[in-house]
Amino acid sequence: MSHIKCKGHCLTCPVRNRSIFSDIPESTLEETIKDFHTSVITFESGESIFRQNEDSSESAYTLRKGLIKITKSLPDGRVQIVRVLVAGDLFGMDGFGYENYNHTATALTDAEVCRLPLQDLTTLRQNHREVDASIMSRFVKNLRQTENMVLELGAKRASEKLASFILRLSQADNKSALNNGDVWLSLPLSRAEIGSLLGLTIETVSRFFSDWKRKGFIKESKSTLQIIDAEGLKEAACSEGSCDE
Amino acid sequence: MSHIKCKGHCLTCPVRNRSIFSDIPESTLEETIKDFHTSVITFESGESIFRQNEDSSESAYTLRKGLIKITKSLPDGRVQIVRVLVAGDLFGMDGFGYENYNHTATALTDAEVCRLPLQDLTTLRQNHREVDASIMSRFVKNLRQTENMVLELGAKRASEKLASFILRLSQADNKSALNNGDVWLSLPLSRAEIGSLLGLTIETVSRFFSDWKRKGFIKESKSTLQIIDAEGLKEAACSEGSCDE
DNA sequence: CGACCGATTGACTATTTTCAAGTGGTGTGG
DNA sequence: CCACACCACTTGAAAATAGTCAATCGGTCG
Numbered sequence: 001m002s003h004i005k006c007k008g009h010c011l012t013c014p015v016r017n018r019s020i021f022s023d024i025p026e027s028t029l030e031e032t033i034k035d036f037h038t039s040v041i042t043f044e045s046g047e048s049i050f051r052q053n054e055d056s057s058e059s060a061y062t063l064r065k066g067l068i069k070i071t072k073s074l075p076d077g078r079v080q081i082v083r084v085l086v087a088g089d090l091f092g093m094d095g096f097g098y099e100n101y102n103h104t105a106t107a108l109t110d111a112e113v114c115r116l117p118l119q120d121l122t123t124l125r126q127n128h129r130e131v132d133a134s135i136m137s138r139f140v141k142n143l144r145q146t147e148n149m150v151l152e153l154g155a156k157r158a159s160e161k162l163a164s165f166i167l168r169l170s171q172a173d174n175k176s177a178l179n180n181g182d183v184w185l186s187l188p189l190s191r192a193e194i195g196s197l198l199g200l201t202i203e204t205v206s207r208f209f210s211d212w213k214r215k216g217f218i219k220e221s222k223s224t225l226q227i228i229d230a231e232g233l234k235e236a237a238c239s240e241g242s243c244d245e
Numbered sequence: 246m247s248h249i250k251c252k253g254h255c256l257t258c259p260v261r262n263r264s265i266f267s268d269i270p271e272s273t274l275e276e277t278i279k280d281f282h283t284s285v286i287t288f289e290s291g292e293s294i295f296r297q298n299e300d301s302s303e304s305a306y307t308l309r310k311g312l313i314k315i316t317k318s319l320p321d322g323r324v325q326i327v328r329v330l331v332a333g334d335l336f337g338m339d340g341f342g343y344e345n346y347n348h349t350a351t352a353l354t355d356a357e358v359c360r361l362p363l364q365d366l367t368t369l370r371q372n373h374r375e376v377d378a379s380i381m382s383r384f385v386k387n388l389r390q391t392e393n394m395v396l397e398l399g400a401k402r403a404s405e406k407l408a409s410f411i412l413r414l415s416q417a418d419n420k421s422a423l424n425n426g427d428v429w430l431s432l433p434l435s436r437a438e439i440g441s442l443l444g445l446t447i448e449t450v451s452r453f454f455s456d457w458k459r460k461g462f463i464k465e466s467k468s469t470l471q472i473i474d475a476e477g478l479k480e481a482a483c484s485e486g487s488c489d490e
Numbered sequence: 491c492g493a494c495c496g497a498t499t500g501a502c503t504a505t506t507t508t509c510a511a512g513t514g515g516t517g518t519g520g
Numbered sequence: 521c522c523a524c525a526c527c528a529c530t531t532g533a534a535a536a537t538a539g540t541c542a543a544t545c546g547g548t549c550g
Contacts, residue, residue: 137342154444199399
């Protein structure tokens with residue numbers, strides 16, 4: 001069950017330096033948020049934070065711990081993962097233009113979020129130019145990522161989608177920590193979820209993974225993944241000519 | 246050739262009431278923009294306004310006349326249309342977070358845009374809450390549309406993509422003017438462009454169109470399109486069970 | 491041990507693309 | 521005014537790609 005812990009404590013927030021509050025100096029932070037109605041809420045894996053077309057978009061959220069998937073679904077039950085959120089990400093800002101959320105947010109792991117009423121966020125934006133800039137920048141980043149997703153889904157074939165997904169994963173990981181050479185990446189998504197992210201079936205995902213393991217491009221054990229031969233992967237992904245970025 | 250006409254004249258702007266300036270009263274409009282460095286620029290069909298990863302994202306744009314396509318492309322030349330802009334749309338706001346544009350904007354028809362330096366836009370946002378709200382709302386709308394695109398491309402099959410594209414077109418048209426019953430919609434996109442928007446080949450698009458014409462669901466003549474049987478279309482698009490929104 | 495669940499694999503099918511040929515309309519130059 | 525080229529679109533046949541269905545594997549948990 002989801003559980004409201006308490007009012008958020010920014011100073012001890014695990015994503016303090018990655019959140020939209022990162023540019024507010026510690027000295028004025030308490031003062032800034034003292035009238036805000038923030039809540040820290042925990043969710044178990046599988047629980048939804050809000051639902052497409054159902055929940056009122058009164059609050060935005062910051063992910064403090066865990067992973068969350070943003071999904072959209074068709075009436076017949078087909079589900080598309082639109083984006084995967086990591087700690088520090090701001091999400092659920094539909095309220096700036098609409099009454100309800102356009103997508104569903106579901107915890108992929110046990111997760112902890114900070115709920116921030118849009119009204120407070122608006123006040124914050126007006127009083128803190130850095131926060132406003134940070135939010136704008138996140139909007140742009142978000143939009144760009146989603147546009148990139150459109151390119152991935154619309155223009156690439158299965159092997160290309162999968163290969164660039166894996167390579168992107170390794171890039172994201174390389175940024176987050178110092179990594180030398182061969183690294184085990186955590187792969188928090190099941191085959192079904194990878195499929196749902198890339199518009200493929202479980203079987204198709206599984207087949208290419210198996211193929212690439214046999215060819216020695218990747219290794220896998222217990223939801224971690226190792227890229228042995230990135231070049232091989234890239235070539236395998238491209239049928240013939242140059243293809244991936 | 247693209248051609249800079251002059252400094253923009255908001256009062257006589259054809260999209261005055263649909264632009265982000267719509268909520269600024271006429272009485273203060275001239276005063277508000279007097280120090281801005283806006284330009285009205287015309288483009289011939291096929292010319293690009295800015296290019297993915299090449300042009301510096303110093304300015305945002307408002308489309309005054311014509312149609313523009315936003316595209317992303319792969320190194321091997323495959324192109325994906327991400328969105329089609331209509332008069333009044335604000336675009337090219339990458340500068341709020343990045344140095345360059347993430348996509349290419351190309352005129353689909355002869356077009357006229359108003360260029361607005363991001364610096365001016367920032368000033369405007371700070372001084373006019375309505376404009377700020379309008380921009381936020383457009384960001385959200387944009388993001389939602391792009392997310393919807395991700396669902397279309399990732400979760401639907403060809404016939405479903407095409408059918409919902411046509412039905413969406415008719416909805417957009419119904420909103421813009423009073424229309425009773427059977428209406429001829431303008432279809433400004435070629436088969437190739439529709440394909441590029443939906444992640445399909447020219448031939449696939451052509452085949453379904455032909456099929457639906459034979460079945461009497463749609464009629465077409467000279468880049469206009471008429472929906473005869475929307476229900477038929479919906480059912481044709483859905484293989485079996487319920488599928489479309 | 492047995493049930494269960496995610497992943498794998500094979501055989502088959504459906505869908506979509508590719509390649510190729512042909513149609514029809516439009517505009518240009520002789 | 522006709523011949524011609526050009527272009528977008530259409531259509532057919534074959535091939536590639538991805539999906540479906542079904543059986544199986546392997547690990548985990550009670």
